């Protein structure tokens with residue numbers, strides 16, 4: 001288990017969004033994170049990726065502290081998240097939205113652009129090829145040179161996933177990745193997540209659709225009022241009285 | 251002689267156009283690329299102008315008729331290099347505490363900075379000659395006995411500077427580096443979530459833009475041979491640079507140059523056209539205001555018809571990408 005969250009709390013004014021939450025994500029699993037609206041799932045993702053800093057508690061990745069790191073630095077350690085509400089770069093083309101997400105692009109240093117133009121160009125070609133492959137897989141390749149702001153809601157979700165994949169993550173945190181994506185493509189996407197998991201990627205996934213959670217997750221963690229309520233296999237979680245009550249009782 | 255008069259006008263027009271070009275390219279890097287709301291363009295312009303002027307003009311001690319000013323009489327090139335460096339350092343110092351904050355803080359900070367600098371220039375009379383102005387700033391190249399050719403040489407230098415900077419900015423702007431700037435402009439958090447150190451990029455863009463504005467200031471001083479902080483380096487100057495950028499198309503280097511050409515061309519025509527005295531009001535004396543009103547209307551018109559500016563932004567911003575997409579389809 002390499003991603004560990006220990007006693008983490010986050011308050012917004014009087015709202016205890018995450019409250020002494022302790023949980024772990026097993027390497028090489030697809031772990032589902034469920035819970036009613038406002039349970040603190042998105043906040044937890046923001047804490048892991050450094051967008052928010054916990055008021056208390058610790059977050060460890062491979063034994064290294066993640067909390068306290070600036071958000072951009074967590075990506076370099078292999079942890080990347082997607083946004084629940086897509087945040088595309090609207091005035092940039094779809095293809096370039098993906099390209100700029102690539103990790104280790106020497107051309108993103110102005111020094112290299114000026115003094116190592118050939119290295120920059122070579123890497124840029126690799127990045128473009130990879131971006132085009134991902135676009136084809138996401139069935140967005142026909143929109144490659146369209147501005148991302150012109151995509152539909154579902155297409156923007158796909159773009160989110162594509163960008164995250166460009167960063168070569170070891171830990172992929174997906175905030176409702178298939179909400180609003182059509183069923184056929186959603187299934188295809190989830191198949192792809194299975195493949196990525198086979199290749200050793202760890203996927204931590206927020207999802208409201210119980211069918212998806214049941215059929216795709218190895219482990220499910222249920223949150224309620226900022227705390228971990230239960231953890232187990234999908235079948236166990238489905239039968240858990242606390243979990244059922246948390247949804248019914250609000 | 252008519253011929254020479256016309257040539258003189260062209261040289262004058264081009265010299266100023268070049269100075270505006272440097273300013274809009276600098277602001278475009280900050281605002282058009284990176285979304286940095288700098289409304290203190292005049293600050294960096296002024297700092298560049300005074301740094302260079304003091305470095306290259308000989309010292310003048312105070313006298314009964316002139317407050318005097320500091321001066322080192324160094325070679326011209328030292329002046330512009332100094333202007334670029336000092337403007338860059340000032341840009342760095344103002345960027346560090348402000349670009350982390352929301353856009354409006356940067357706006358307030360830069361606006362305040364510009365006025366503080368202008369007022370300091372007015373107050374530091376023993377260094378800058380205050381409102382009397384710092385005079386006899388030398389030209390880069392002096393053709394002895396021929397002021398016209400001296401001005402031609404200046405125009406050539408300015409145009410060359412613009413060409414070199416334009417090529418440079420286009421080169422880095424179409425690189426992955428420039429792409430990250432535009433990503434930060436569109437959605438900073440999303441860029442950070444993909445591992446980009448937005449703070450560092452914003453500082454880089456701000457400093458680079460400020461340096462270009464500093465260079466423009468140095469050229470401005472040696473063109474007029476005279477600078478003073480009462481009517482120059484005002485918020486109105488910043489406003490004009492913004493109009494050029496917005497009108498031509500923020501985010502597009504060619505666009506902002508077109509904007510500079512149109513706005514400065516428009517101003518130039520108004521300056522050169524005699525306005526009638528209507529008896530109850532002498533329009534000639536109200537030119538400056540009429541010009542502002544007309545420009546304001548022009549901006550509103552262009553924004554209604556072409557919200558992204560006359561040229562707008564190009565869709566594909568990375569070098570070589572279009573070739574690549576054609577190959578694969």
Ligand SMILES: Nc1ncnc2c1ncn2[C@@H]1O[C@H](COP(=O)(O)OP(=O)(O)OP(=O)(O)O)[C@@H](O)[C@H]1O
Nearest residue numbers: 012015017035036037038039040041042043044084
């Ligand atoms: N930036 C913020 N400022 C103030 N309150 C916040 C902020 N972010 C989240 N909250 C509050 O924290 C609580 C948890 O929100 P969070 O977004 O983590 O829930 P969630 O489990 O992702 O819900 P959903 O399923 O609806 O996406 C909510 O009560 C929310 O109002």
Ligand SMILES: [Mg+2]
Nearest residue numbers: 041042043084
């Ligand atoms: Mg959420």
